[in-house]
Amino acid sequence: MIPVNELRIGNWVYPISFDSKSIYTLTHKPLQITAESFSLMKKWGEKIYDPIPLTHDLLFSLGFNCRSTDASNLERLFRLELWVDYELILIETPGFNKFEMGTITKKGNLLYGEEIKGVHQLQNLYFALTSKELKIDF
Secondary structure, three states: OOOHHHOOOOOEEEEEEEOOOOOEEEOOOOEEOOHHHHHHHHHHOOOOEEOOOOOHHHHHHOOOEEEEOOOOOOOEEEEEEEEOOEEEEEEEOOOOOOEEEEEEOOOOOEEEEEEEOOHHHHHHHHHHHHOOOOOOOO
């Protein structure tokens, strides 16, 4: 579930629905956050949305390129050019089903950052770096 302080209007999430026994299920139908979404969080509690996981298909559709960092394929870099000589890099370790934000130094060293747990965090990171919205079509 996503804390309210991680959300912005325009973020894509999975809404959670509750049955009469207070068991939650994901609808698996992406929803874009609006001003009304924040009102619902006030009424029902802030944790009524789940992150949409990052997938290879989604990253490729956003323009990311992929390459392995070594011959063993133990790590993959997904790169998206932001400006000339600047890229947003996501590092995936296959088998762990997670992506970490990273950067490459001028000497070519790979530095690891925080884990990106869902589409909304990728949208927020992209906006923070570029002041533009990341265009996603579901």
